[in-house]
Each structure stands twice: as structure tokens, then as C-alpha cells.
Amino acid sequence: MTGTEARPSFLANTHTGLPIPQDAVFDTVGEERRHRKQRLAAALRLFGKFGFGEGISGHISVRDPEFANEFWVNPFGVSFNRVKVRDLIRVNHEGQVVEGGYSVNPSAFVIHSKIHQARADAGAIAHAHTVHSRALGATGRLLVPLDQESSAFYEDQVLYTDYKGTSVTLEVGQEITESLGSRRALLLQHHGLITVGGSLEEAVHWFFTYDSAAQVQLLAFAAGEPIPFNHQQALAAKDGFGDAQLAQFSFQLLWDDITHEQPDLLEE
Numbered sequence: 671m672t673g674t675e676a677r678p679s680f681l682a683n684t685h686t687g688l689p690i691p692q693d694a695v696f697d698t699v700g701e702e703r704r705h706r707k708q709r710l711a712a713a714l715r716l717f718g719k720f721g722f723g724e725g726i727s728g729h730i731s732v733r734d735p736e737f738a739n740e741f742w743v744n745p746f747g748v749s750f751n752r753v754k755v756r757d758l759i760r761v762n763h764e765g766q767v768v769e770g771g772y773s774v775n776p777s778a779f780v781i782h783s784k785i786h787q788a789r790a791d792a793g794a795i796a797h798a799h800t801v802h803s804r805a806l807g808a809t810g811r812l813l814v815p816l817d818q819e820s821s822a823f824y825e826d827q828v829l830y831t832d833y834k835g836t837s838v839t840l841e842v843g844q845e846i847t848e849s850l851g852s853r854r855a856l857l858l859q860h861h862g863l864i865t866v867g868g869s870l871e872e873a874v875h876w877f878f879t880y881d882s883a884a885q886v887q888l889l890a891f892a893a894g895e896p897i898p899f900n901h902q903q904a905l906a907a908k909d910g911f912g913d914a915q916l917a918q919f920s921f922q923l924l925w926d927d928i929t930h931e932q933p934d935l936l937e938e
Contacts, residue, residue, distance in 0.1 A: 685913050686915070699736045702735040707755050708755055709921075710732050710758060711753055711758060711935045712928050713870060714750050717798060722750065723798075729775055729781075730795070730873070733792070741760070741783070741786055742759070745770065747773070763787055778797075779843075780842060782795050784843035794866070794870040794873035796873045796877040800881050802881050803862050803880070807829070810829065810859060812828070814896070816883075819879050820886065821899060821903075821905075821907035822917075824905065824907070826853050827854070828849055828853050830846060850864065871919075
């Protein structure tokens with residue numbers, strides 16, 4: 671097992687009834703910070719592996735466990751495919767890099783800082799310009815509950831249509847944050863996708879799920895006239911597939927794969 675802790679052998683009482691391990695417990699804040707940084711580096715490598723990179727665009731952040739007004743994020747100008755734990759930077763809400771040897775992407779700062787400030791529940795935020803999210807956004811249509819996975823976002827997503835250019839000003843970051851509200855996903859028309867979670871694992875799982883569901887929707891509507899869930903069915907599916915514990919544990923499988931395949935990402 672690679673990482674800061676072994677997978678627990680005991681099980682949590684879960685909403686879905688699935689045998690999901692409890693959250694890891696840390697003896698020190700330093701151990702928890704290391705854990706979050708490792709998961710962040712792994713998430714970035716996963717974005718690279720799945721083709722979510724688009725030049726310098728795209729970023730994932732996770733709140734620091736000790737300093738609530740600071741967050742860890744990928745450095746500007748480093749490929750998703752090459753990021754290591756030692757490359758990550760810690761940024762405060764004034765845009766200053768307080769730890770790390772790289773610069774912060776201005777877009778990452780204005781988007782992530784505003785959302786982290788506005789939402790105490792936003793432990794992590796993921797954003798990238800993926801093919802499927804950009805294609806879906808171009809249609810001006812959010813996810814329709816066509817299947818169980820897409821139902822995780824039923825009545826929990828919003829379309830941001832007020833494109834004003836590259837997101838590098840605090841005003842745009844504030845507008846995006848206000849549009850997002852308390853939801854877990856925001857699809858930016860002409861831009862990309864943002865997902866939010868209470869943990870790094872949750873936010874990244876929502877991102878992968880949304881992008882996959884966007885692909886399904888684009889294929890389904892291209893093929894004919896898909897039949898979505900009705901309201902009650904969508905709520906029932908969301909009750910399971912929209913569960914935060916399930917999202918967190920689902921990331922564990924991706925973590926196992928990427929750390930086995932690319933163990934260099936853990937270099938500090």
C-alpha cells in the first residue's frame with residue numbers, strides 16, 4: 671500500500687449500506703497535510719492520464735488542514751503528467767505563494783480562492799477544460815438524468831453563461847462563485863467544468879463522473895431521443911450515486927491505480 675496510512679480494516683456505517691472504510695485518522699496536522707498533498711498530486715496525474723490537460727489550463731486545490739485561509743494547488747506551467755508532491759504550492763487568499771517554488775496560475779487563484787472563502791464546506795475544487803464538458807457547455811444544456819451517474823448532479827448543478835474572457839480577475843471569480851452557490855458542479859459555457867467537494871477525493875470523483883456523464887449525454891442525443899429518469903427516479907439514483915462517502919471511496923480505486931503506475935508522483 672502506497673501513501674501515508676494503511677487502508678482501515680474496520681467499516682463505517684454508511685448511508686448507502688456499502689462496506690466503505692472510515693476516513694483516515696491522523697496523529698498530527700503534518701501527517702494530514704502530507705496526505706492531502708499526496709492525494710492532490712495523484713489527482714493531477716490522473717487528470718493528465720485521462721487527457722484533461724489543455725496547455726496551461728486546469729487546476730485542482732485542497733484546503734490546508736491547519737490554515738483555513740490557504741490552499742494547496744498545482745504550480746503554474748507544470749504539466750499534469752509531471753507534477754510531484756514536491757512541486758505543489760500553498761497559496762493564501764491574497765494570492766501570495768507562502769510555500770513552494772513556483773508561481774500560481776492567476777486563474778487558479780481567482781476561482782479557487784473565492785470559492786474556498788465563500789464555502790466552508792469546499793474542502794477541494796477541481797477545474798479543467800475537458801472535451802466533453804466544453805462540448806456540453808456549447809449546447810447550453812446541463813446534464814439530464816439519463817442514468818445513475820448523471821443523477822448525482824440532479825438539481826445540484828448550474829450553467830454559467832456570462833463569459834467575459836479568461837478568468838483572471840477577482841470580479842470574475844466572485845461572479846463564478848455566486849453562480850455556483852451551494853451546488854457541487856458548475857458548467858461554464860464556452861469554458862469548462864468546476865466541481866466542489868468536502869474533500870479532495872470527493873471533488874475529483876465528481877469531476878470524473880460529470881465529464882463521463884457529459885460524454886454519455888452527447889452520444890445519447892446524437893443517436894436519437896434518450897429517455898431520462900423521471901423526478902422520483904432521479905432522486906432515488908442521486909441518493910446512492912450522489913453520496914459523498916461513495917465518492918470518496920471511489921477515488922481510492924483511482925489512487926491505487928495511479929500510485930502503482932506512477933509512484934514517482936509521491937516524491938517530496
